[in-house]
Amino acid sequence: MIELPGSGQGFLDTSVATVNRNFLGTLGANVIAEPSVIKKLGAGFRNAMARLEYGTIAINSWTGLGFLTATAFWGAFPGHTIDNVQSGIGVVHNALLIDSAERTVVTGPFRPFPRSFAHGEFALFPKPPWFVTARSAQKAGALLAAFAAKPSWAKMPGIFISAFRA
Incomplete structure (x- = not known):
């Protein structure tokens, strides 16, 4: 277990920096947040999700939905090497053939x-x-x-x- 300081945008920014720096693997991340908090943070929330280095980000949802959607990109966040594979190199699905995709973001209801x-x-x-x-x-x-x-x-x-x- 890890406890992080802060609240609001400061907590979110600390959380993103911590998982990007200290956690192994970059295949998927789940973010659970009340819609009122997402709305209050506004662009700060969207910018934090853009800094989150994961191939699929599920906001109030399940990362598996990104996999189940054949048109969506599915794979680890780009940048792994053969010496440090972590969650993999390359992608599957991506039926729309989007060049240089970094991530898929899926959202769902909080309740x-x-x-x-x-x-x-x-x-x-x-x-x-x-x-x-x-x-x-x-x-x-x-x-x-x-x-x-x-x-x-x-x-x-x-x-x-x-x-x-x-």
């Missing part, structure tokens, strides 16, 4: 439906299976893993039914 609606946020309905409180997360995860191992359109209804029970 699941229906609480998100009460706070003016857009949220998926039903609750996404990767939410900690999703009742069907284990079943949906097992079905997704089975689909990944042996894809079949026949498996899709079971995946969707499980996800909708979250």
